[in-house]
Amino acid sequence: MSNKRVYTVAKEYGMASKDLMEILARADITVKSHMSTLTEEQQKDLLNYIRKAQSAQNTVENEPEKKDTETKAKKEKTQEAAPVKKPAPETKESKPKKEEKMPKKSEEKKEAQKSRKQAEPAAAKEAPAPSRKEPEKSVEDVNVHEEKQFSDGTGGKHSDKKKSKKKKQKEAKKARNKEGSGQRVQDFEKPKAPKKKSRSQKRKERMAKEDVKGDGAIKIKAPLTVKEFADTVGISLAQVITKLIGLGVMATQNESIDRDVIEILADELSIEIEFISESDSNIEEIYNLDQEDPEDSLVERPPVVTVMGHVDHGKTSILDVIKKSHVTASEAGGITQHIGAYQVSANGKLITFLDTPGHEAFTAMRSRGASITDIAILVVAADDGVMPQTREAIHHAKAADVPIIVAINKIDREGANPDRVRQELTEEGLVCEDWGGDTIMVEVSAKTKEGIPELLDMVLLVAEVLELKANPDRLAIGTIVEARLDKGKGPMATILVQKGTLTSDSYIVSGTCYGHIRAMTDDKKKRLKTAGPATPVVVLGLDGVPNAGDTVYAVQDEKTAREIAARNIAHEREEKLASKNKVSLNNLFDKIKEGELKDLNLVVKADVKGTVEALTQSLLKLNDNEDVDEVQVNIIHSGTGGINESDINLASASNALVIGFNVRPNINAIELAKQEEVDVRTYRVIYDILNDVKNAISGMLTPEITEEVLGRCEVRETFKLPSNDIVAGIYVLKGKIARKAFVKVLRDDVIIHEGPISSLKRFQDDAKEIAQGYEGGLMVENFNDIQVNDLLECYIEKEIKKEI
Numbered sequence: 001m002s003n004k005r006v007y008t009v010a011k012e013y014g015m016a017s018k019d020l021m022e023i024l025a026r027a028d029i030t031v032k033s034h035m036s037t038l039t040e041e042q043q044k045d046l047l048n049y050i051r052k053a054q055s056a057q058n059t060v061e062n063e064p065e066k067k068d069t070e071t072k073a074k075k076e077k078t079q080e081a082a083p084v085k086k087p088a089p090e091t092k093e094s095k096p097k098k099e100e101k102m103p104k105k106s107e108e109k110k111e112a113q114k115s116r117k118q119a120e121p122a123a124a125k126e127a128p129a130p131s132r133k134e135p136e137k138s139v140e141d142v143n144v145h146e147e148k149q150f151s152d153g154t155g156g157k158h159s160d161k162k163k164s165k166k167k168k169q170k171e172a173k174k175a176r177n178k179e180g181s182g183q184r185v186q187d188f189e190k191p192k193a194p195k196k197k198s199r200s201q202k203r204k205e206r207m208a209k210e211d212v213k214g215d216g217a218i219k220i221k222a223p224l225t226v227k228e229f230a231d232t233v234g235i236s237l238a239q240v241i242t243k244l245i246g247l248g249v250m251a252t253q254n255e256s257i258d259r260d261v262i263e264i265l266a267d268e269l270s271i272e273i274e275f276i277s278e279s280d281s282n283i284e285e286i287y288n289l290d291q292e293d294p295e296d297s298l299v300e301r302p303p304v305v306t307v308m309g310h311v312d313h314g315k316t317s318i319l320d321v322i323k324k325s326h327v328t329a330s331e332a333g334g335i336t337q338h339i340g341a342y343q344v345s346a347n348g349k350l351i352t353f354l355d356t357p358g359h360e361a362f363t364a365m366r367s368r369g370a371s372i373t374d375i376a377i378l379v380v381a382a383d384d385g386v387m388p389q390t391r392e393a394i395h396h397a398k399a400a401d402v403p404i405i406v407a408i409n410k411i412d413r414e415g416a417n418p419d420r421v422r423q424e425l426t427e428e429g430l431v432c433e434d435w436g437g438d439t440i441m442v443e444v445s446a447k448t449k450e451g452i453p454e455l456l457d458m459v460l461l462v463a464e465v466l467e468l469k470a471n472p473d474r475l476a477i478g479t480i481v482e483a484r485l486d487k488g489k490g491p492m493a494t495i496l497v498q499k500g501t502l503t504s505d506s507y508i509v510s511g512t513c514y515g516h517i518r519a520m521t522d523d524k525k526k527r528l529k530t531a532g533p534a535t536p537v538v539v540l541g542l543d544g545v546p547n548a549g550d551t552v553y554a555v556q557d558e559k560t561a562r563e564i565a566a567r568n569i570a571h572e573r574e575e576k577l578a579s580k581n582k583v584s585l586n587n588l589f590d591k592i593k594e595g596e597l598k599d600l601n602l603v604v605k606a607d608v609k610g611t612v613e614a615l616t617q618s619l620l621k622l623n624d625n626e627d628v629d630e631v632q633v634n635i636i637h638s639g640t641g642g643i644n645e646s647d648i649n650l651a652s653a654s655n656a657l658v659i660g661f662n663v664r665p666n667i668n669a670i671e672l673a674k675q676e677e678v679d680v681r682t683y684r685v686i687y688d689i690l691n692d693v694k695n696a697i698s699g700m701l702t703p704e705i706t707e708e709v710l711g712r713c714e715v716r717e718t719f720k721l722p723s724n725d726i727v728a729g730i731y732v733l734k735g736k737i738a739r740k741a742f743v744k745v746l747r748d749d750v751i752i753h754e755g756p757i758s759s760l761k762r763f764q765d766d767a768k769e770i771a772q773g774y775e776g777g778l779m780v781e782n783f784n785d786i787q788v789n790d791l792l793e794c795y796i797e798k799e800i801k802k803e804i
């Protein structure tokens, strides 16, 4: 036996840390919290205490229902130890004879209670005297029974039956909650304890009789209202309500009942049910939205291509050349609106390009499970070589299993060295064909247009090999590429049709938004009546702005579209409720106290590699610190660069905090963090990080000042004043920029300066604030190194009350 933490011992006994803490207190074993260590001695004392409690219970049970005060006291003591589920293994060898008898008796009593309950459900209070003439059982058996007795909580006297049952319900509920159902908890009194064992036995028997393997089970999604339950299981409402009253649940037809109640109710009604979650019940399946298309219905479709690569390596320039030189004559005027995707024709074939900045949208789409790209063009500047974002792009394309065509750009430049690029790419696992690999690499110049036709030829070649096909004769399915609210036209969404044909009068639904298409145009603003696979279109008519990356379905009528949207709204609400419990530095201590949190997961990002290492090491060192022995600090991911969506997704999935040092989240990451309720903390002093984490763990955190981000702008031009001060010509990308605020100057998401705004102007006039979509001039106090393409994040400081 070694030293163990309280929560570990509680786990071994199958009880909540809180309950074990109570038992420890009664056993006079002093511990500070569930994280405290129990010495071997203390564990033995605990075991002895539990044994004593068992013996006491045994004695009480041997006396035929004496109700004197002494017995009562013993009973109470017995109850104290009742929730113990699994005695420590040591008991197996050293169990005294007397104890061996107890469980049998208790089993008999349970059986007797069961049969009595069936005969006279309400009145039964006394158990018949248990028979002692059972054959001797092995120690192993005894332990099994004991387990049952403890976990049931029925080891106490009948007068305490109600209390034990409540405990049992609590435990059962806890166990179910652990399964992740995230159901609502009802406020009314819970019915009698579920007879788990007998129910599953009954179920098995019934299934064996019917020779069905659970197929007959009625699928139920909890919580639901009493009426919905009655309708779902096909039993009259009156009968359900009567049964509920019998179970002590006073609920009207419109009140919702949770998983516990549903389970017991179903048992009482002898109905076999199976709980399903919305994701199980997959809307696609319910509404049969995405059937497999027969082979003979498939026809060739254009490839969908994404251009990726490091900043300034020439993505936009290459796309511009393609856009300008490959739109057909009939499309005079060219691509006139930015819709996030467009089609060009090369060698008489269409190619669809996703016009997304960098790889951000690529990851956003993928994180939502919709990989819509068929081919990735990786742009690498011949004079610059493989850079961090090149590597990231390679990882993303590989993760999405998308073939890569490398465009070695800027070959017109003097310092261009395509072979060096090839060499560097080999190190990333991309070996060109000439060198025995299978990656197509094309040398291009967006400036001289050299190599661009070959690049497109290669795209078509890869597309041919991929045999990209879709069925155009079906209701359309697509992905939202971009969506925004237009002041005059309402919600506008760019949809990339992937299967079927979208018509200009389709009913569509995407996530929580639905509608009847009012107008459908292409990237040249031409009105379209139909759009087949791989066609990007802009549609008007949705009742809200859908999420980029979400799937959009065309459905047969408005009712179906509305119904699906309503289901998605309900699902979203539930998910929100379930995710309310995300960890943050502010609620960290509470969670530790409640025993909910034993691991503090962190995603750590910093501006340079050395800092990342220093920071992770210092954070991990906290594990050696006595003040923070409450939780284990784990770094689940660390890296250099700004905080991006993958960081947030990772943090959300692993209930982690994101710590940034000298870096900031990008706009998409901020949005996602808000949505996923991920706590993102950014710092400029390592000491502050360590202090905050340490203080949060020990409940001393005093987050008095927080930053509220107002908006972001980009520097489009710079002007030098006669005083030599630099004025930044800005364009507000999001939110607003306020005069009396601070800015963080970001270059590649790395903070290079932070300070107050010293001047804000709109044209020649001083401005209080500049809103999204407008331009202006801005000066930052004591900072003159502002450059074109810098991003300025504007924020105000807010005092907030201590939350702990």
Ligand SMILES: Nc1nc2c(ncn2[C@@H]2O[C@H](COP(=O)(O)OP(=O)(O)OP(=O)(O)O)[C@@H](O)[C@H]2O)c(=O)[nH]1
Pocket (backbone or CB within 6 Å): 309, 310, 311, 312, 313, 314, 315, 316, 317, 318, 358, 409, 410, 411, 412, 413, 444, 445, 446, 447, 448
């Ligand atoms: N000489 C030369 N310059 C190029 C070529 N392609 C792009 N450039 C220049 O390189 C700079 C960056 O090009 P962009 O197309 O904006 O690069 P990008 O990858 O889209 O950059 P971000 O959008 O910031 O990620 C611009 O000044 C281009 O004029 C090329 O083939 N030859």
